[in-house]
Amino acid sequence: MSKKQPLIPAFDEKVDLRDYDPDYTGKFSSEDEAEHDRKRDLEKLHKLQETFYAEQKHSLLIIFQATDTGGKDGAIEHVFRGVNPAGVVVTSFKKPSEEELAHDYLWRVHPHTPRRGMISVFNRSHYEDVLVVRVHDLVPKKVWKKRFDQINDFERMLYENGTTILKFYLHISKGEQKRRLESRRDDPEKQWKFNVGDLEERKYWDQYQEAYEDVLTKCNFEHAPWHIVPANNKWYRDYVIAKTIGDTIDAMDCKYPKPTEDIASIVIPD
C-alpha cells in the first residue's frame, strides 16, 4: 500500500478498491494522536453549521454508502450529534415498499433533498439501485446500466440548482467486516443489529466491491465527488468525514443575514 492515498479518486480514474487501504490513517499513528484534531474539527463543523443554517442560502446533501457493518450509522451519529438538530435531517433508505417500487427509483429520494439552510444526510440512497439491485439481479442489466447516467443527471440538476453534494464510501476490509459481525454476535448491546441476512450478503463481497468500483468510477465529479474513506479505524473515519464537511461549509463563507431595514433605532415598547 502507498504511504499516502487520495480521499477523492481522480475524476477520470478507473477505481480499483484494492489500491485503497482501509487501514490508512494519514498523518496519525493512533487514536490518541488524532484526538486533538478530531475534536477541533468537530467543534469547527458545529460552529460553521450555525451560520450556514442562519444564512439559508446553501443546501447540503451528504450521502453515505458502505457494505454491511461499514459504519454508516456510527459515522452519522458521531459526526452529526453536536450539530443543531433543527438543521439536520437524516433519512435511512431501507428496502423499498410496494408503493415505492411502483415508481421510478428516484421518486422516494427526491422529497428528502435539502431545503436551503439544511443538511440532508442519506443513510444509503439511490446508489442502492445500482448496488444491491445489480448484485441480486433485481432488475435486468439493460435497466440498471442506464442508471449511472440517470443518477449523474439527477445530481447535476441538484447541483445546478444550488445543492452542494458530498458522497462518502466507507471502505472496510473483509477481515474487518468479520470482526464487526463477531462483535455484534457477542456484545449484548449490539446483538439487535445482528442480521443473519448479512451473512448471506457477505458471500457476495467480491460482487459488491466490483459494483462499488463502477459507482466510484462512473459517478465521480467535481460537483458531486466520491470520498473513499478508510474506515477500518472508526476514529479516523469520523475525523475525515467531519473535516471534509467542515471544509466544505467553510468554503461557502456563510454570513449571518443582515437585517433588511434599519433596526438599530427601533424602540421596543414596554
Next chain:
Amino acid sequence: MSKKQPLIPAFDEKVDLRDYDPDYTGKFSSEDEAEHDRKRDLEKLHKLQETFYAEQKHSLLIIFQATDTGGKDGAIEHVFRGVNPAGVVVTSFKKPSEEELAHDYLWRVHPHTPRRGMISVFNRSHYEDVLVVRVHDLVPKKVWKKRFDQINDFERMLYENGTTILKFYLHISKGEQKRRLESRRDDPEKQWKFNVGDLEERKYWDQYQEAYEDVLTKCNFEHAPWHIVPANNKWYRDYVIAKTIGDTIDAMDCKYPKPTEDIASIVIPD
C-alpha cells in the same frame, strides 16, 4: 409568588398564568449551582435515547409552544444536540401554505408524528390554530372553539396507538421578551432573528396569554400533559425539559431487543 410551583397544572385547574412565575428556578439559585444536574440529566437523556431507538417499541412526540422569543429554538438546540440525530426529527410549523390552508389544520401535522423508535419534535404545532388564529380572527370563533375537542381527540388517538406525548409551554414575562427583542436588535449574530412583525405581535400580549390559558386548561391530560416551563432563565428551562424527557423515557424501561434466534453459535466465515 409561591416558593414552589407545579410543572404540570392540575388536570381540572383553570390555569391563570399569573400564578406561574417565569423566573422560578426550583432548588437552584444560580446557573452554576444547576450545572452539575443539568449536565448529568442531559447525558442521561442521550444514553436513554440509545435503547429507546434500538428497541423500536415506543414513539415520542414533543411539542414546543411559546410566545415570540420564548426560546423554542434555543431549547430544542440545547436539549437535542447530543442525541443521535438519526433518532430525532425536528419539524418547524411556519405560516401555512396555500395547499395546507386548503386542508383541515391537522393535515399538515399528522405526517410528522413519530414512528416507533423515533422522537418527533414540533417547533409550534396544531396549537397555533387556536392561538394566532384566535388572536387575529383568522377563522370565526365557532370554528376555532371546536378545535380544543378535536385536538384532544387527535392526541388521544395518537396516545392510544402507542405515542407518548409531552407538551412544553415556555413561559416568559413581558419584560423578558423586551430584553430579548433588544438583544436581537443589537447583537449582530442575532439580528437575523429580529422580525419587525414580532413588535406587532407584542401588542397582543394579553390576548395571547389568555389564549394560552385556554389551551393549558382545556388540553391538559395525564396522557398528554402540558408543562408550564419557567423560561426567563434559559439554563433552568433547558434543565427542566431535559430532565422531564429523560424521566419519561426512563419510565418506558426500554431494552435492547434480543436476537430472534440463537446467534451465539453462528460462525462468521472468512
